[in-house]
Amino acid sequence: MERIRGGWVNVPEHLKCKTDLKEMGLKPTGEAKAEVWNGHIWVKLYNISETAPCKPATEKQLAAVEKARTAQLAARTCSRCEGIISRKERLLQGICDYCRESLFIEEISKNAFKLLRNWVDNKSKYLILDTEATGLDYDSEIVDIAVIDLDENVLFESLVKPVCPIPEEATAIHGITNEMVENAPSWPEVWVHIQKILSVDKTILTYNADYDFQMIRSNCERHNQSYTLLKNFCVMQTYAEYVGSYSRYHRDFTWISLMDAAYDQDIRMLGIGSHRAKADCIVCARLIHRVAKRGVEKELAKKCTVLSFKKDGVSAR
Ligand SMILES: [Zn+2]
Structure with a gap:
């Protein structure tokens, strides 16, 4: 049997497949004359002159x-x-795939909210930490560090004098100049204080925990200080999960910068500045409180809707 290559465009007018014939109310009476590749299977083709009308279906x-x-x-x-x-x-x-993924994101978001709520409900167990550094590389040096509690009480705040000078690009971000750290304590002096505050019964909340803890570790290594990883949660990861910023392409949650998160959640920033360790700690604390409160309001709103449905005699779905 002849095989027609190159798809349907090369099929002559007098040859039809069964589906086409059926649409014309015809059925083949002779043998197939050729085949065409439809990208999936070889489809048999019949000569239109060797056909008869189909009997109407009962x-x-x-x-x-x-x-x-x-x-x-x-x-x-x-x-x-x-x-x-x-x-x-x-x-x-x-x-479907899409719905399964949506359900998965909903579940993760619910769990992230529970986690955020738990931080607020048990706030005495948590501390917020933030650092500013000479750069974004993991071998950069910390030049500013702060630790606060969830009520925004500042437990520690200090500039840190790095071994190497602060590059201009870093100063452009956090505003910390070499003059400002001229008389600041060195990392070993600061670390002694910080260690006392970050006691073992506290869990540390950090916006981008990986970065801050890597920074602390590399600074300790540089100065031969002992360092043990503290219990911590990444607020950036939890927040991304909470808002469900899931990328179907990357199959992961897309991180949102602290400033973008603060903007999205209408956090009051007036007077606290930004991109300094203490300021970022405060923004982070406010973000956690705001999300925890928003979630409760959302739950309440849902309950009220159900109640008003019932009151109006309309059955809630
Ligand atoms: Zn679906």
Whole structure:
């Protein structure tokens, strides 16, 4: 049998596949004359002159076809979004990929909120820490460090004199100049104080914990100071999970800068400045409180909606 290459465009007018013939109310009476590759299988083609009209389908046949079509469609319909999927194998327990991912994000977001709430409910167990440094590399030096509690009480704040001078690019970000750190204590002096505050029964909250702890570790190593990793949570990761900033492309949560998070949550920044360790600690504390409060308000709003539904005699879904 002749095989027509290059797809449907190369199929002559007198050759038709069964589907095309059926649409024309015809069925083949002769053998297939050729085949065409549809990108998936070889489709048989029949000469249109060797066809006969189809008998009209009976009521019963039509009903059976309709029933089968409905069942096939139902098997490919997501029970959550009611979207129709190309193949039923892609539904898992009746739910499409997209919905499964959405449910997963919702679950993570709920857990992140619980975590944030827990920090506020047990605030005596938590401290917030932030650092500013001579650069973004892990071998940069800390030039500013602060520790506060969740009520914004400043437990420690100090500039730190680095071994190497502060580059201009870093000064442009946090505003700390070489003159400002001229008479500041060195890292070993500061670390002695910090260690006393960050006692073992405290958990440290940091916006971008990986960076700050790596920074502390490398500064300790540089000065031969002992360092043990403290219990900590990354507020940046938790916040990204809470707002559900999930990238389907990267299959991970996209981080949001502290300033963007503060802006999104309408955090009052007046008078606290920014990109200094203490200021960033305060913004972080306010962000945690705001999210914890917002979540409770959201829950209350949901309950009120259900109640008003009931009051109006409308059944809540
Ligand atoms: Zn779905």
